[in-house]
Amino acid sequence: MSKVKYYYDSETLSYRKIETKRGRKVGVMVLFVAAVVLCSFILVTIMFNTALETPKEKMLKRELAQMQLQYKLLNKKMTQAQAVLANLEERDNNIYRLYFEANPIPEEQRKAGFGGVNRYEALYNYENADLLVSTTRDLEKLQKRLIVHSKSLDEIAKLAEDKEKFLASIPAIQPVNNEDLTRMASGYGFRSDPFTKARKMHWGMDFTAPRGTPVYASGDGVVIRSDNTASGFGKHIRIDHGYGYVSLYAHLSRYNVRKGEKVKRGDLIGFVGSTGRSQAPHLHYEIHKNGDKINPINFYYGNLSPQEFEELLKNAAKQNQSLD
Template identity: 70%
Template sequence: MSKVKYYYDPDTLSYRKIEPKKSRRYRNIAFFVLGSFLFGLLSLILLLNTNLINTPRELSLAREVKNYELQFEILNKKMGQIEEVLANIEERDNNIYRLYFEANPIPEEQRRAGFGGVNRYRSLEGFNNSEMVIGTTKRLDIIKKQMAIQSKSLDEITILAAEKEKLLAAIPAIQPLNNEDLTRMASGFGWRSDPFTKARKMHWGMDFTAPKGTPVYATGDGKITRADNNSSGFGKHIRIDHGYGYVSLYAHLSQYNVKKGQKVKRGDLIGFVGSTGRSEAPHLHYEVRKDEDRINPINFYYGSLSAKEFENMLKYANQENQSLD
């Protein structure tokens, strides 16, 4: 309630009430309304910029932010599980697969390399949760890079495995005659007595005694490079190029079952035992060559002999007797 003001009237020697002017009253009312409006506006602005009052839109956005934070937390946990599985695959890749196929392990610094150079996450900066979003994105990018490296490595291992399989199939790894067809292992690799001159001479293969016509088998996958009798002393003979530097030779045959240029698999019938060329009796003279060096064939019978059979063959092969060619 406004104060009532008075003034002293000397004419009447009394106090009279001061009546305010209407214009001033209207002005006071206007100031009051304007002041109330400004106070209310200021109060509203202050309230909207505090957490005391939130609009429905703000409440909805806050819930969405909380949900996104929860999703990022779940995503990071899943990425942790992926990293554990990937680390296990990388360890087996380096210490088992690549080791078995004689390939160099992938260096750890190559697998864990980051992303240098330009800031690839600039667009994610400047937000309330930028640190969390950038950290998760970086982690995901590193996992993607590691998976790409691992995928490339497994592709390489697949190629190496195929080559290894071809190599294992190509190595002359079985006996050229079946044991049931074999009379005896007549002479091994090494210095032996020549059947014709009786002089001590290097015998570059193994002689298997068997009846004429006994089947002779390819000891590994390869290609027939010779099937003729144009090599001195060998008579009718076959040579198979197995690749990887390996060549096998089958001499003193009675007849062929293959021809030059033909591809054969391990165990294919290629010819028959005979006594052609420089031979004292029906037998198969068998040689293995690696990079043009003649090596002892007994080291390659792991594909067809038991431990006992190999032991017996080794005993006879080491005897310095007379060869049959």
């Protein structure tokens, strides 16, 4: 039950009941409710702001700012790495692969992107989605280019190994040292036969040297013959160098290797003699390529100076008599 209030009326000298108007009462209530709502909003705002500024939240803000900075630095480093890689790719295509006669890797293959429109969909849920997506995309492209380049270098290394093996196998040195030679008696081409005096094809080069002079393998390979059963060659050695090359050393006095033995360029394989169809101690030397007999004069770049090769070339061209 509401409390009744009275006031003293001095005119009538009596107490009269206070009558409250209905409109005034409603206004007071509305004003009170508005004040309560406003105070509640201010209180909630203060509490919310206070909650965001807790030490933990401040630490997380600092970590987020640091992460954004690190991502920007990472993007800068990736840009620098891409520039270095581009230089390596250019050298790979225009120097290494060109030297080893390998096809260049097309630009679109090196820098091909990744398929899938939703590849980075999960990253778009984060606040810094654009930064995360661009960094991830650049990193993956860089990784793919590195993989392509790494495979290219593996191929180049294999080609270099094969090239090194090929260069070591080609018969590329004179089989008798210059200081041991008496003279270069006869070259490749038509020469006078020492026995019949008729002109016939001489398929190799004759190096005159004293009996017992060392004879060396002109390239890496495997001895496929070391015998005296070939007509006219007497004691002779044949070395298979691979890649279609075979070298032949004839009229030896004795052997220093056997059939099936592996030899390296410069290994001692035998000694000069005059066995078989020979007029005097000398080494008859031939080179075969895929079964064809070719001029050995083009295979002495390994141990002759330009002046020595020029002298050898002049002597080999003389139309003289062979020694076998």
